[in-house]
Amino acid sequence: MAKSLNKPVPSSSLARLLDESAVTRAVSKRESLDGNVRSVERGPEPPLSARYVKREFVLTEELDTAVTELTGLVRRCTGARITHSHIARALFAAAAHCKPAMERELVETGKLKLPSNAKGNTGARERFEGILASAILAAMRVSPAFRDKSDRVAQSEAT
Numbered sequence: 001m002a003k004s005l006n007k008p009v010p011s012s013s014l015a016r017l018l019d020e021s022a023v024t025r026a027v028s029k030r031e032s033l034d035g036n037v038r039s040v041e042r043g044p045e046p047p048l049s050a051r052y053v054k055r056e057f058v059l060t061e062e063l064d065t066a067v068t069e070l071t072g073l074v075r076r077c078t079g080a081r082i083t084h085s086h087i088a089r090a091l092f093a094a095a096a097h098c099k100p101a102m103e104r105e106l107v108e109t110g111k112l113k114l115p116s117n118a119k120g121n122t123g124a125r126e127r128f129e130g131i132l133a134s135a136i137l138a139a140m141r142v143s144p145a146f147r148d149k150s151d152r153v154a155q156s157e158a159t
Helices: 013-018 020-027 061-078 084-097 099-109 119-142 149-158
Strands: none
Touching: 061 084, 084 099, 084 119, 099 119
């Protein structure tokens, strides 16, 4: 007959997560039936394009509203349940596509002095970022159409 338990065994996943002995067992090397010690192998590393790097951005209330509205616009027009991260990645991909033209635009703009982030410098920061935005938009206007990687691969295979 089995012994009765003196203290109840926690059944929630959080309790199991906080159980130090369970964690130790989960990450320790395992001894197989034949006596050999084997460690748990990880799967292959995901391709570089599938790895994400978390970034944080500080936005003004106006820009935060713009990002929210852009996200809503894309959701309504495409029916896709996208996030702000999807919008940011798409915008950065579009900007990266325009790098050569952006470099020309920024060289033409000339040297700029980065304004302070102090509270009273909002106007200077907005003017500075407006100059950058104008250069980016000008670069996007003159750049060729954006094609994602799958389009480029299919196009190169067709030729």
